[in-house]
Amino acid sequence: MKISVDYARCEGHGMCADQAPHLFSLDEDAELTYHFDDANVPDEHQPSARAAVNACPVAALRVLP
Template sequence: MKISVDYPRCEGHGLCAAQAPEVFDLNDNAELVYRFDGGEVPGDLVTVARMAVGSCPVAALREIS
């Protein structure tokens, strides 16, 4: 599974990081850090990653595969 992140749309709510801290984080400026940018989310993290994608209140995250 891969995730597309619309960084300009992200408002830094941090719900994704709360749902899947192994996949997402917020830096000191409340900017999203996607740990697998450009790569596949490891299989053992797919379920929490999907939950995190669904938790984004501004739809800045999207599953692409």
């Protein structure tokens, strides 16, 4: 499973980082970092990754097949 991040759409709410802090983080300027760009999300982190996608209020995250 991979996650696609639309950085232009992200508004820095941090809901993804709350749901999956091992996958997402925000810096002091509310800029998002996704720690698995171009890599598969490890199996043990997939439930929290899906929760992060569902929590995003601006739909900046998508699950890719």
